[in-house]
Amino acid sequence: MNKQTPLIEMKNIELAFGGVKAVNDVSVDLYPGEVVGVLGHNGAGKSTLIKVLSGAYKADAGEIFVNGEKATINNPRDARAYNIETIYQTLALADNLDAASNLFLGREIVNRYGMVDDDAMEAETRKIMQRLNPNFANFKSPVSALSGGQRQSVAITRAVYFNARILIMDEPTAALGPQETEMVSKLINQLKAEGIGIFLISHDIHDVMELCDRISVMKNGKLVGTEKVDDVTDDEILAMIILGKKPTKSK
Amino acid sequence: MKKAMRNVVGAVGIDLRLLGMIGALVLLWIVFDLSTGGRFMTPRNLFNLSVQTASVAVMSTGMVFVIVTRHIDLSVGALLGFIGMVMGTLQLNILPEYLGFGHWSIWMITAVVGLLLGTIIGAFQGWIIGYLTVPAFIVTLGGLLVWRGAAWWVTQGQTVAPLDSTFRMLGGGVEGTLGSQLSWLVGMVATIAAVVTIVLARRRKSNHGFNVKPLWAEYALGGIVTLLILGYVVIMNAYPLPKGAAKRYAEAQGIEYPADGLFISHGIAIPVIILLVVAIVMTVVAQKTRFGRYVFATGGNPDAAELSGINTRLLTVKVFALMGALTAIAAVIASARLGAVGNDLGVLDELRVIAAAVIGGTALSGGIGTIYGAIIGAVIMQSLQSGMAMVGVDAPLQSIVVGVVLVLAVFIDIVYRRRAGV
Ligand SMILES: Nc1ncnc2c1ncn2[C@@H]1O[C@H](COP(=O)(O)OP(=O)(O)O)[C@@H](O)[C@H]1O
Numbered sequence: 011m012n013k014q015t016p017l018i019e020m021k022n023i024e025l026a027f028g029g030v031k032a033v034n035d036v037s038v039d040l041y042p043g044e045v046v047g048v049l050g051h052n053g054a055g056k057s058t059l060i061k062v063l064s065g066a067y068k069a070d071a072g073e074i075f076v077n078g079e080k081a082t083i084n085n086p087r088d089a090r091a092y093n094i095e096t097i098y099q100t101l102a103l104a105d106n107l108d109a110a111s112n113l114f115l116g117r118e119i120v121n122r123y124g125m126v127d128d129d130a131m132e133a134e135t136r137k138i139m140q141r142l143n144p145n146f147a148n149f150k151s152p153v154s155a156l157s158g159g160q161r162q163s164v165a166i167t168r169a170v171y172f173n174a175r176i177l178i179m180d181e182p183t184a185a186l187g188p189q190e191t192e193m194v195s196k197l198i199n200q201l202k203a204e205g206i207g208i209f210l211i212s213h214d215i216h217d218v219m220e221l222c223d224r225i226s227v228m229k230n231g232k233l234v235g236t237e238k239v240d241d242v243t244d245d246e247i248l249a250m251i252i253l254g255k256k257p258t259k260s261k
Numbered sequence: 262m263k264k265a266m267r268n269v270v271g272a273v274g275i276d277l278r279l280l281g282m283i284g285a286l287v288l289l290w291i292v293f294d295l296s297t298g299g300r301f302m303t304p305r306n307l308f309n310l311s312v313q314t315a316s317v318a319v320m321s322t323g324m325v326f327v328i329v330t331r332h333i334d335l336s337v338g339a340l341l342g343f344i345g346m347v348m349g350t351l352q353l354n355i356l357p358e359y360l361g362f363g364h365w366s367i368w369m370i371t372a373v374v375g376l377l378l379g380t381i382i383g384a385f386q387g388w389i390i391g392y393l394t395v396p397a398f399i400v401t402l403g404g405l406l407v408w409r410g411a412a413w414w415v416t417q418g419q420t421v422a423p424l425d426s427t428f429r430m431l432g433g434g435v436e437g438t439l440g441s442q443l444s445w446l447v448g449m450v451a452t453i454a455a456v457v458t459i460v461l462a463r464r465r466k467s468n469h470g471f472n473v474k475p476l477w478a479e480y481a482l483g484g485i486v487t488l489l490i491l492g493y494v495v496i497m498n499a500y501p502l503p504k505g506a507a508k509r510y511a512e513a514q515g516i517e518y519p520a521d522g523l524f525i526s527h528g529i530a531i532p533v534i535i536l537l538v539v540a541i542v543m544t545v546v547a548q549k550t551r552f553g554r555y556v557f558a559t560g561g562n563p564d565a566a567e568l569s570g571i572n573t574r575l576l577t578v579k580v581f582a583l584m585g586a587l588t589a590i591a592a593v594i595a596s597a598r599l600g601a602v603g604n605d606l607g608v609l610d611e612l613r614v615i616a617a618a619v620i621g622g623t624a625l626s627g628g629i630g631t632i633y634g635a636i637i638g639a640v641i642m643q644s645l646q647s648g649m650a651m652v653g654v655d656a657p658l659q660s661i662v663v664g665v666v667l668v669l670a671v672f673i674d675i676v677y678r679r680r681a682g683v
């Protein structure tokens with residue numbers, strides 16, 4: 011395995027909703043320039059696990075290390091301070107605001123009087139959109155007026171704009187057409203080349219086989235196992251997801 | 262034709278809803294003017310209308326934030342009554358003991374205490390809503406009962422009167438106006454400020470290389486705004502002081518009072534100036550501050566706001582504290598206007614304020630609303646009431662009409678939004 015210090019280590023994370031243990035003693039890690047796929051059925055606990063990392067939830071037990079140092083992440087602001095950026099499955103957009111306001115939500119550009127500078131934010135948004143999704147043209151309407159794919163680009167842009175070092179993508183291509191999906195794949199490879207670590211949550215095995223270096227499979231809140239993509243077959247991954255069965259043979 | 266209209270409107274940058282509200286208001290005024298034989302659109306009535314609107318309009322700007330964040334505040338009327346009682350008692354029964362009767366600082370101390378009280382009570386209610394997660398409807402319904410009861414307690418139900426004479430100027434009585442020259446000055450300053458704002462916004466946009474409106478549209482907008490401001494000044498200056506007040510004014514100025522009377526203008530009323538300042542500040546807060554941005558983001562999607570690192574609980578406290586402060590300002594205006602504080606001060610104001618905000622396009626589902634909309638909503642509400650009273654509509658029928666108009670306005674708004682897809 012890699013000799014470097016991991017960007018992220020989540021150790022023995024537990025989180026219960028009422029009586030349901032959504033995440034039960036799960037440990038995962040992530041290295042610079044690596045894409046780790048998190049797989050599992052609906053309700054396996056993937057979103058809950060990464061929400062602990064993004065500060066949306068506080069774990070009942072377990073520890074998080076960033077660059078080998080113990081990190082305290084109590085809210086989304088803490089996570090952002092560690093350069094952890096997240097694209098949520100729900101996108102987490104304020105539908106009544108335009109693209110720029112969403113992109114900069116919580117981190118608005120202000121002028122020297124402390125007033126929100128909408129024009130500067132729109133200019134920045136246009137610039138980065140030009141790079142990530144040149145087809146995006148609607149900068150004036152509230153994002154509720156945008157298509158699913160356009161909304162997803164806003165969420166992706168927001169995560170990428172602020173120099174993320176750790177990127178969490180929860181089903182980032184769920185609402186995208188083939189062309190836009192292709193763009194996200196390119197983006198992932200580009201970010202990876204820049205040394206950014208990515209947790210990619212997906213249910214599309216092909217996406218995962220193509221983009222990921224390792225996969226961690228969850229089932230019923232528990233970690234089934236973590237494997238290098240090159241060491242396992244599609245069928246073995248499916249067996250992990252469906253049956254919760256670890257691949258026995260080692261190549 | 263319709264499309265051409267829409268293009269023109271779009272170019273000027275005024276949304277259709279605003280135009281619709283102004284259209285409804287103008288229609289209302291014309292109907293009332295016709296059915297009162299021209300008594301509605303007189304300087305005198307328009308002066309009274311603007312003074313009567315001020316208190317509810319000030320509160321409605323705060324109610325926009327409350328409703329935008331998906332809350333409601335049913336306590337504002339009762340809180341207004343309570344703050345009014347405290348301020349009245351303070352300036353009549355407490356402060357004169359220490360400072361002497363009629364001391365110059367009494368009005369200021371009273372107003373500041375009222376403002377603090379309103380802010381603290383608002384923040385407290387907001388804390389229960391935000392941190393203890395009791396629904397705003399319940400907390401402020403409780404507040405309605407508590408503060409109305411507390412208001413009675415302050416004086417055991419007695420009316421406090423007469424209020425300090427300087428304080429009363431804040432209510433816009435005969436003395437509480439700017440007079441002709443100051444009104445012109447305010448009008449000029451407001452016009453210049455509006456034009457400068459338009460020019461600066463245009464320059465900023467073109468500096469960023471964005472599309473800007475055609476030049477004629479900017480001129481048209483500037484022209485309309487100038488006309489409205491200066492037109493208002495002209496009308497307010499066309500309303501003369503009554504004989505007695507004019508005589509007193511002449512004496513105070515050392516002018517001989519002529520036998521055939523003297524034309525001294527009222528000018529803009531002080532409560533209208535207060536409303537103007539509140540409107541500008543609240544608009545800037547809504548559009549240009551982080552706090553305002555977070556208010557709207559939280560209303561649009563509370564989870565998204567939370568995930569963006571916004572402390573939505575603290576935001577709730579701030580929103581209700583602001584509502585409390587604005588209620589205190591409204592309490593100053595309302596009590597000063599009457600010159601006395603009775604037990605019924607502010608009764609049913611919560612409904613007027615909510616109706617004004619909602620008629621002005623604030624959506625109860627959250628995330629949508631404007632300050633100017635709420636103020637126009639307040640003017641529409643007050644016009645309806647004054648107009649019907651003037652026409653001689655019975656009080657029960659008046660409330661029936663107001664109720665129907667409220668529901669109708671919201672229905673039209675919903676249909677408009679569905680069509681416009683926003
Ligand atoms: N906010 C919540 N409150 C209660 N239960 C939740 C909440 N979020 C998720 N769960 C439950 O936790 C489990 C894991 O959900 P989730 O992490 O969303 O799964 P996945 O993302 O893998 O589909 C599910 O049983 C889900 O019903």
Ligand SMILES: [Mg+2]
Pocket residue numbers: 056057058099180
């Ligand atoms: Mg999920």
